Amino acid sequence: xxxxxxxxxxxxxxxxxxxxxxxxxxxxxxxxxxxxxxxxxxxxxxxxxxxxxxxxxxxxxxxxxxxxxxxxxxxxxxxxxxxxxxxxxxxxxxxxxxxxxxxxxxxxxxxxxxxxxxxxxxxxxxxxxxxxxxxxxxxxxxxxxxxxxxxxxxxxxxxxxxxxxxxxxxxxxxxxxxxxxxxxxxxxxxxxxxxxxxxxxxxxxxxxxxxxxxxxxxxxxxxxxxxxxxxxxxxxxxxxxxxx
Numbered sequence: 001x002x003x004x005x006x007x008x009x010x011x012x013x014x015x016x017x018x019x020x021x022x023x024x025x026x027x028x029x030x031x032x033x034x035x036x037x038x039x040x041x042x043x044x045x046x047x048x049x050x051x052x053x054x055x056x057x058x059x060x061x062x063x064x065x066x067x068x069x070x071x072x073x074x075x076x077x078x079x080x081x082x083x084x085x086x087x088x089x090x091x092x093x094x095x096x097x098x099x100x101x102x103x104x105x106x107x108x109x110x111x112x113x114x115x116x117x118x119x120x121x122x123x124x125x126x127x128x129x130x131x132x133x134x135x136x137x138x139x140x141x142x143x144x145x146x147x148x149x150x151x152x153x154x155x156x157x158x159x160x161x162x163x164x165x166x167x168x169x170x171x172x173x174x175x176x177x178x179x180x181x182x183x184x185x186x187x188x189x190x191x192x193x194x195x196x197x198x199x200x201x202x203x204x205x206x207x208x209x210x211x212x213x214x215x216x217x218x219x220x221x222x223x224x225x226x227x228x229x230x231x232x233x234x235x236x237x238x239x240x241x242x243x244x
Contacts, residue, residue: 080163
């Protein structure tokens with residue numbers, strides 16, 4: 001395994017219009033001025049409260065067989081047949097744990113307790129987009145490093161996606177010192193703080209994934225991020241995907 005690297009130069013980019021689209025507004029349904037003001041305030045709050053950082057390491061893959069990925073340390077990921085197929089050819093897996101901290105979540109609770117439910121919901125949505133912004137930069141970091149090495153990167157996925165059981169988060173946290181960035185797992189294998197996620201990508205895949213759309217393969221019904229992805233012509237809108 002490579003050494004753990006801290007990525008703490010991440011920037012948060014959140015667009016007010018994206019939050020409005022996730023709330024169902026668009027060309028056919030325009031938000032009122034008061035709604036737009038609430039969204040703008042909470043987007044600004046999310047940018048201020050977010051403290052993005054990630055830890056990253058690469059782990060050698062010994063074999064990919066049917067639906068499992070075997071790592072150099074004897075650990076086995078039960079990723080399922082689709083992910084195993086997508087990662088064929090990989091010599092290693094890039095693993096990252098990313099978070100924007102717990103301040104957004106605490107402010108969401110405070111707003112809810114004061115009865116400001118729309119503001120709380122909006123801030124929570126902005127927090128998911130803040131995490132998505134950070135995740136995109138971690139993925140870009142992975143791709144740029146792979147490009148310099150002359151290899152292809154598979155799609156960035158995580159336990160809980162497709163057939164990969166979320167319980168494999170426990171395995172990831174055995175090799176990723178997530179406490180360094182203040183992240184832990186609860187008994188349901190969900191990350192705390194809420195706006196945190198894991199990315200895993202095969203390094204050295206044989207397929208070309210330039211047009212891969214994570215939402216297309218996800219299978220979670222009534223997901224607002226999937227709807228936004230469709231509106232954007234298939235471009236992925238990342239968010240908090242712990243349960244994807």
